[in-house]
Amino acid sequence: MADDYQMQQINGDQIGTIQKPLLELYVKASGIENRRIGACLFCQEFWMELYALYEIGVVRVEVKTVNINSEAFKKSFLGAQPPIMVENKNATYTDNREIEGRIFHLAKEFNVPLFEKDPVVEKRIESLYRVSLFYFPTYSFIFL
Structure with a gap:
């Protein structure tokens, strides 16, 4: 390689x-x-x-x-x-x-x-973000 x-x-x-x-x-x-x-x-x-x-x-x-x-x-x-x-x-x-x-x-x-976005990783992070907002709605300001 x-x-x-x-x-x-x-x-x-x-x-x-x-x-x-x-x-x-x-x-x-x-x-x-x-x-x-x-x-x-x-x-x-x-x-x-x-x-x-x-x-x-x-x-x-x-x-x-x-x-x-x-x-x-x-x-x-x-x-x-x-x-x-x-x-x-x-x-x-x-x-x-x-x-x-x-x-x-x-x-x-x-x-x-080296610095290109990985669409798979990006989708997983977005999914994790959405789930965390669902479980922690009062703490959503931390993620913004």
């Missing part, structure tokens, strides 16, 4: 494959244990999206947990807060929109349907 997503470069008559981009995702370390991913929802979301791209062989991914209070981290990223994504050691994305935009671009570039 990974071969289906190999990006190919055409140079005249030669066809070669381009090396997969290396994406380093710096995430906030857990307050309990410095090696685990913390409770940052954006860090976890980007990790799952990048892992999906890694799993099909489109990109290489490294996830690094960081202590945001360390001087080395503050000097390296000029005080930016995680999540931070570095692509091929030269492009740094510190804003959540930039990171998500780059992930969207990579998925589109390799024709990976």
Whole structure:
């Protein structure tokens, strides 16, 4: 399946494959244990999206947990807060929109349907919503 997503470069008559981009995702370390991913929802979301791209062989991914209070981290990223994504050691994305935009671009570039709606799942969620409104009519404002 990974071969289906190999990006190919055409140079005249030669066809070669381009090396997969290396994406380093710096995430906030857990307050309990410095090696685990913390409770940052954006860090976890980007990790799952990048892992999906890694799993099909489109990109290489490294996830690094960081202590945001360390001087080395503050000097390296000029005080930016995680999540931070570095692509091929030269492009740094510190804003959540930039990171998500780059992930969207990579998925589109390799024709990976990473962010497409699944009609079956959508119908099940709508059905669950309707049933929950039936059983919990006084709490319907929570779901809106």
